[in-house]
Amino acid sequence: MNTVKVSRLVKSEDLNHHGTLFAGRVAEWFVEACFICGAKHTEKPENIVCINIHGLTFTEPANKGDIINLETKIAKVGRTSFVVYGKITKNNSDKILSDGFITFVFVDENGKAIPHNIKLAEPIDDEDIKIRTRTENLR
Amino acid sequence: MNTVKVSRLVKSEDLNHHGTLFAGRVAEWFVEACFICGAKHTEKPENIVCINIHGLTFTEPANKGDIINLETKIAKVGRTSFVVYGKITKNNSDKILSDGFITFVFVDENGKAIPHNIKLAEPIDDEDIKIRTRTENLR
Amino acid sequence: MNTVKVSRLVKSEDLNHHGTLFAGRVAEWFVEACFICGAKHTEKPENIVCINIHGLTFTEPANKGDIINLETKIAKVGRTSFVVYGKITKNNSDKILSDGFITFVFVDENGKAIPHNIKLAEPIDDEDIKIRTRTENLR
Amino acid sequence: MNTVKVSRLVKSEDLNHHGTLFAGRVAEWFVEACFICGAKHTEKPENIVCINIHGLTFTEPANKGDIINLETKIAKVGRTSFVVYGKITKNNSDKILSDGFITFVFVDENGKAIPHNIKLAEPIDDEDIKIRTRTENLR
Amino acid sequence: MNTVKVSRLVKSEDLNHHGTLFAGRVAEWFVEACFICGAKHTEKPENIVCINIHGLTFTEPANKGDIINLETKIAKVGRTSFVVYGKITKNNSDKILSDGFITFVFVDENGKAIPHNIKLAEPIDDEDIKIRTRTENLR
């Protein structure tokens, strides 16, 4: 799968009252990163609409000064909708802080769903296969 | 159930490139509103940690100048964790734009899960019963 | 009177250099909360213009992690203008941190003042009566 | 009187749903500008606390791309408190969009009011004399 | 030269992970302050486009609660372009924290460069003469 990467620096304005990265800010960045993935694949950002955040886990906190890495890829394609998988790590570590899925739908200028023509790449490793399986079980 | 209400005015800084309310901003507001619900019930905001956004749907868009209403209530309680249900409407309408669930865990100053002592109220209407059923099926 | 409630979580981005809630942010939230009150009563947010903040006191500070509660209600109605009273408390306390009044005018699309048709409810308790008296003395 | 000047560019993030400068943003900028005036005069920003916005009028709107000029000066001094007058114009015009007064108190590290030692300059023109008169009548 | 002054209060939302003023925020404020200088001189903010930040040094840090003073003036004029010099100090000190230059071009509504008619004032002191010399050597 073709990964799209976005990094962010955690600054004071991103902290909650615990002094760690605010979950609401993580959610905002996660939506934006998944959207960018969809925009890169369709080349039509103006036609993409977010319809469901299927889940977003928070396993580990992040702190001020951490570099947050958001990696996103297409995990499933329908005719007019597609699912983006995103995972979040920090600094140079591979440990996953958060991950989740978002479904987008591709629409014309009147908001009617139309084909997006994204082709889903073959899974290239075990991680991809696990993500595909999880995607099939999304609600 | 004891509902906690938060309203927001949609301003220019909240819009996506479609000129409608950005899904990432909705997600941020949703997390904050659910957190406020947990803080009101436990009276210990410093002990609450968000661990899972189980899902957040986007059924209808909102526009600049709309008043966004976020209503949240406790939907399930474990010993150390609890689930908040949130729904989003706009202006004076009852139509749901978005809804979803967040699980929080209650921790001490070392991050260890401890009992939160929230009591779950009896469901008072059909909507409550449906929310309780949905909560049981969350993953 | 029909109260409109808005809550906010105090985050790092809301603090002044004292580490307490910035007065400018309180003022911004206060204007937005009073506006939302006017919008709920008129159902025409696009027709409401803020013309005067009559006063906003700051009696007690708030800190990171506090839940700020803004309660607003219509305190006086003219033919084309109306006054909103707002008070601010924190967490589950009734102690008032800040309160004040804003006058709005209702206008048509050309900016001409027109009747808003808001009916002022009867005062229901001593607090209401005191607010009405204070409203009469605003300048 | 010794004027302190602050200018701001009105950008998209500052607009309300009318497409004009949001009154809440004006209030935030007004508090910050008056605070800067107090900080410049006392050289102790950490000792200044805002206790009352006495009023802030909104006579004329501002639009995207306008330069907002905030001019502030000390208008009255007590032993431990002082009043700052602020007025707002746009671009190169002298027409006043908004003006108002804020009272600050000077405190030690325990929050106890202490003398600030600001000397009030003599009024230098008619505008100063009018501001002084208005300050005497503040509530 | 005719100086345009802008001051800013350093708040929590402006800090990097060191707890000092974030260089990216300084750069944002610097661009805005230089832009305001150009807008005041041309009276046509809508016609000014930023084309080059020639350099911006960071010699000294600033902290939460500091008042940041940005002083800008026209340093060179071409027929359709002009260079603004900006310097940054804090509180009541003259010590320079940062300084630099920005080139703007004046354009019509189609983006075509047109004469701006700004006249460059005579240098009035040694500082002005040094700035002019530095401007001649910009790349």
Add this chain to the structure above:
Amino acid sequence: MNTVKVSRLVKSEDLNHHGTLFAGRVAEWFVEACFICGAKHTEKPENIVCINIHGLTFTEPANKGDIINLETKIAKVGRTSFVVYGKITKNNSDKILSDGFITFVFVDENGKAIPHNIKLAEPIDDEDIKIRTRTENLR
């Protein structure tokens, strides 16, 4: 050279009064992206201080909904300082909107410059060689 990539979605809050991406926001994102590059290479974000933006050009505008891609890499290393080159493109195009250089210094907890131990990779293509040459000529 080892490139670090960051993408951003242009939203309403990022626009200037022309309705295009505000140069101050570009500068802020550019500083953050170059900082992330330094943090990834040193693994010590807390030890990196920005001392000079050598230049940042603005050749092409960006609009709401565009995906801004910031690619950064180490372009020169001294013993305690290093230079990061950054370039900005949009969407899937290779056309450069903006590019420039930032010098950082690596310091210990007392702010004293210390060796960073970054190794500069060999240039791998013509673009790298041109960047290296430009870096040698920075002032």
